[in-house]
Amino acid sequence: MRSHSVLFAALGIFSRFSYALNAIRWVDCAEHVPVPLQGMNFTSPLPSTLHCGQLDVPMDYSKPIGGSNTITLGFTMYRPNNSQGLINFNPGGPGQEVASYSWEIALNLTRASWFAGLEGYDILAIDTRGWWSSNALNCSLGNWTLSSSLPSDEAGFNAFQASVRAYAQTCISLSTPPGIVQYIGTREVVQDWDRVRAALGYDTMHHFGISYGTYYGALYAHTFPEHVGRFALDAVYPAGVSNVDLISLQYAALDRSLVRSDAYCLNDTTCPLHSQGKGAILEAFKTAVDLAGPSGSESTSNVTADDVRFFVGLRYLVGDPDFAGLNDALYEATQGNWSLLDYSKFAPVFTGAIVPITQTYCLDYHIDNNTFEGYSNILKVGAESDPLGVKFLFFLVLHALCTAWPYTAASNPTVPINASMVLVTADFDYNTPTELATIGWSQAPNSVLVDRHGDDHGTYNVPGPARTAFIDFLATGNLPAATNQTFVTIYEPGSQRDPIPDPYSVPVGVEAGDM
Ligand SMILES: *[C@@H]1O[C@H](CO)[C@@H](O)[C@H](O)[C@H]1NC(C)=O
Ligand SMILES: *[C@@H]1O[C@H](CO)[C@@H](O)[C@H](O)[C@H]1NC(C)=O
Ligand SMILES: *[C@@H]1O[C@H](CO)[C@@H](O)[C@H](O)[C@H]1NC(C)=O
Ligand SMILES: *[C@@H]1O[C@H](CO)[C@@H](O)[C@H](O)[C@H]1NC(C)=O
Ligand SMILES: *[C@@H]1O[C@H](CO)[C@@H](O)[C@H](O)[C@H]1NC(C)=O
Ligand SMILES: *[C@@H]1O[C@H](CO)[C@@H](O)[C@H](O)[C@H]1NC(C)=O
Ligand SMILES: *[C@@H]1O[C@H](CO)[C@@H](O)[C@H](O)[C@H]1NC(C)=O
Ligand SMILES: *[C@@H]1O[C@H](CO)[C@@H](O)[C@H](O)[C@H]1NC(C)=O
Ligand SMILES: *[C@@H]1O[C@H](CO)[C@@H](O)[C@H](O)[C@H]1NC(C)=O
Ligand SMILES: *[C@@H]1O[C@H](CO)[C@@H](O)[C@H](O)[C@H]1NC(C)=O
Ligand SMILES: *[C@@H]1O[C@H](CO)[C@@H](O)[C@H](O)[C@H]1NC(C)=O
Numbered sequence: 001m002r003s004h005s006v007l008f009a010a011l012g013i014f015s016r017f018s019y020a021l022n023a024i025r026w027v028d029c030a031e032h033v034p035v036p037l038q039g040m041n042f043t044s045p046l047p048s049t050l051h052c053g054q055l056d057v058p059m060d061y062s063k064p065i066g067g068s069n070t071i072t073l074g075f076t077m078y079r080p081n082n083s084q085g086l087i088n089f090n091p092g093g094p095g096q097e098v099a100s101y102s103w104e105i106a107l108n109l110t111r112a113s114w115f116a117g118l119e120g121y122d123i124l125a126i127d128t129r130g131w132w133s134s135n136a137l138n139c140s141l142g143n144w145t146l147s148s149s150l151p152s153d154e155a156g157f158n159a160f161q162a163s164v165r166a167y168a169q170t171c172i173s174l175s176t177p178p179g180i181v182q183y184i185g186t187r188e189v190v191q192d193w194d195r196v197r198a199a200l201g202y203d204t205m206h207h208f209g210i211s212y213g214t215y216y217g218a219l220y221a222h223t224f225p226e227h228v229g230r231f232a233l234d235a236v237y238p239a240g241v242s243n244v245d246l247i248s249l250q251y252a253a254l255d256r257s258l259v260r261s262d263a264y265c266l267n268d269t270t271c272p273l274h275s276q277g278k279g280a281i282l283e284a285f286k287t288a289v290d291l292a293g294p295s296g297s298e299s300t301s302n303v304t305a306d307d308v309r310f311f312v313g314l315r316y317l318v319g320d321p322d323f324a325g326l327n328d329a330l331y332e333a334t335q336g337n338w339s340l341l342d343y344s345k346f347a348p349v350f351t352g353a354i355v356p357i358t359q360t361y362c363l364d365y366h367i368d369n370n371t372f373e374g375y376s377n378i379l380k381v382g383a384e385s386d387p388l389g390v391k392f393l394f395f396l397v398l399h400a401l402c403t404a405w406p407y408t409a410a411s412n413p414t415v416p417i418n419a420s421m422v423l424v425t426a427d428f429d430y431n432t433p434t435e436l437a438t439i440g441w442s443q444a445p446n447s448v449l450v451d452r453h454g455d456d457h458g459t460y461n462v463p464g465p466a467r468t469a470f471i472d473f474l475a476t477g478n479l480p481a482a483t484n485q486t487f488v489t490i491y492e493p494g495s496q497r498d499p500i501p502d503p504y505s506v507p508v509g510v511e512a513g514d515m
Helices: 003-015 100-106 110-115 154-174 186-200 212-223 243-267 280-291 305-316 323-334 343-364 372-384 394-402 434-443 465-476
Strands: 025-027 050-058 070-078 086-090 122-126 205-210 228-234 422-428 448-455 488-491
Touching (some): 050 186, 070 100, 070 186, 086 186, 086 212, 100 110, 100 122, 122 186, 154 343, 186 343, 205 212, 228 465, 243 280, 243 422, 243 434, 280 323, 372 394, 422 465, 448 465, 465 488
Parallel strands (some): 086 122, 086 205, 228 422, 422 448
Antiparallel strands (some): 025 050, 050 070, 448 488
16 A cells, blocks of 8 residues: 555545544455456566455444444455546446456456556446455355246246245345345445445545446436546446336347347358348247257257247347357257257356346345236236247346345336436347436436447447447546447437437447457
């Protein structure tokens, strides 16, 4: 810790009395290596720009800190000399590991490229509470694995809910301090962020949030408007959307992504169905669903129609879609080779990845109608937005999980924000459909909307004019100007967004985010 930073931190503590602040404990990073980096060999000493800290905060903010109402947050910082300000970074999840990002920057590892252009800033990476170095919950999945389809009848629904409740009970029984499971929602996370900001001695905080990091960021901006610096929200997930709308919009986005895979095949001479022309991938999907055994028309395999749909909706098209992989898998299946669609091997991976998300997501998520009829209605209405029949959708999985989570949000208000932020979306983002960014923009009317024309969940790793626009905003505070180009359209506050383009009209390739 350099002396001027110690002074800044100390001034921060003494200059504000709004919190009975606990001081940050700076710790030796070498003894607090984030989980994803454990086992790597680092040069010694670690870079002087890398700092690791802890801060005690109340578990339940409605009560004073102390005793079993105390939890410890873990965070890291990349701190250059003469920092120009504080940027809080969050990659989403919820619950994704965060602390390793400062290490990536300080050591110039692969993901340092996400922050190119922001090297002059303090970059703060806080593991959100209940996760990783911030008082991680202890939960056990036991031998529970999710199947490749969601329950459709009441008995199946009840059995599914029983598994969810059993899992939740492991979190409640195994985690400490007692009661923590109901205090790891976004409501608490934004309070934590403000405590860390204040303890660092900064009056304003900038924010670089991706995916669920945009949801945290929006609630912070709404709750602490006086401390909001430059907020760049990439792949916007807004509050205030009904369950039915959220799920219907994601179905529409999923179907658009499958059409993009067809557009990709048209452009890819190595695609096995390239010569078949437009629509070949959509046809192959239908054929694979139809052939899939053992109840399918060709029982050469144990891969079911639901397994095929699962791989489209939850494996190949999620995140940064693997169009080439999907196109190969569908083609191979139509030739009787089902090896790329074998759910049995993937089930534990998928279960381990999605179920823990509930721990925070369900605390934030309001169930509009928590009856079996309400759930069935979502399946029915959702299907109307899914003419291609992919069926399996991750907002729907999360919804189903939350119907049995012991703690869910009592309401789902919109989150109006006056600040001038930059919201970033991509036309063919399936995880956070671009319509959600339009909804977020309507709640933040002084903000600029950057619409990247291309694929992927998030623009942080897609070099080009859309990324440049929001990184420049973080670096300079200048809101991007309106523009209308092949790979980006930027809308100033008060302007009207164009309809989502036809998936075949936006070129595919590296510039569209396809690596
Ligand atoms: C780290 O260094 C040790 C000793 O030099 C070596 O045995 C090990 O393989 C290295 N690990 C990695 C991940 O490079
Ligand atoms: C930052 O400041 C420290 C101490 O003042 C100095 O040793 C170091 O070389 C500086 N680093 C850079 C990159 O300028
Ligand atoms: C960081 O790594 C990238 C690519 O690996 C390289 O181009 C760049 O020069 C490195 N930056 C520094 C400051 O070493
Ligand atoms: C899963 O675990 C439960 C409880 O430990 C046990 O009753 C059940 O038989 C197990 N099921 C399988 C398929 O292993
Ligand atoms: C999780 O469980 C392990 C082993 O039972 C225990 O050592 C650890 O303290 C627990 N962690 C929390 C946060 O409760
Ligand atoms: C793929 O797209 C690029 C860029 O739009 C274009 O130059 C190329 O000709 C296309 N290739 C095929 C096979 O359509
Ligand atoms: C299907 O699964 C059963 C039981 O797991 C196995 O006996 C059979 O060989 C499998 N069939 C194929 C075609 O993989
Ligand atoms: C099936 O496809 C996989 C993956 O492309 C490949 O490795 C394997 O050789 C194929 N099997 C047959 C029998 O063609
Ligand atoms: C839940 O949804 C069902 C089906 O749409 C409807 O019949 C029922 O009245 C709803 N219940 C509540 C409490 O809104
Ligand atoms: C709202 O934002 C505008 C421009 O961004 C600013 O001029 C105004 O003071 C803000 N109003 C409030 C109540 O914060
Ligand atoms: C952008 O350009 C396209 C055609 O090139 C046009 O259809 C669209 O209306 C323009 N949008 C804006 C916001 O100017």
